[in-house]
Amino acid sequence: MFPARFAPLLSAAIMSGLMSCIVTCVATVRAVGVAPGMAAKWMSAWMxxxxxxxxxxxxxxxxxxxxxxxxVRSET
Structure with missing residues (x-):
């Protein structure tokens, strides 16, 4: 478990990891198609x-x- 003070950094790491993984997958499939070597190209782009x-x-x-x-308006 991480101390609460690391929550913003952990949130950013998880969100950026997930979003960049999805976006690079879509971009890689669009660029090279589902072909041999596509996964390696995707992982390279993601890293x-x-x-x-x-x-x-x-x-x-x-x-x-x-x-x-x-x-946004306050709901109080």
Whole structure:
């Protein structure tokens, strides 16, 4: 288990990992089709995309939270 202070980092790592995995899979299948070697190409693309997605998400998440807070009404 991780201490609660790591929740934002863990959330960003999981979200960026899942999203980059899905997007690189779709992009790889679209580019090369379901063919021999496709999985290796996909994993190569994913390993490049995941750290980039994580860094971007860490910087963009606070801005996104502020934007969402500005766009929604309080329900109290």
């Amino acid at each position: 490049l995309a995941w750290p980039i997605a994580l860094v971007v998400l860490l910087f963009v998440a606070p801005l996104t939270r502020r934007l969402v807070a500005a766009l």
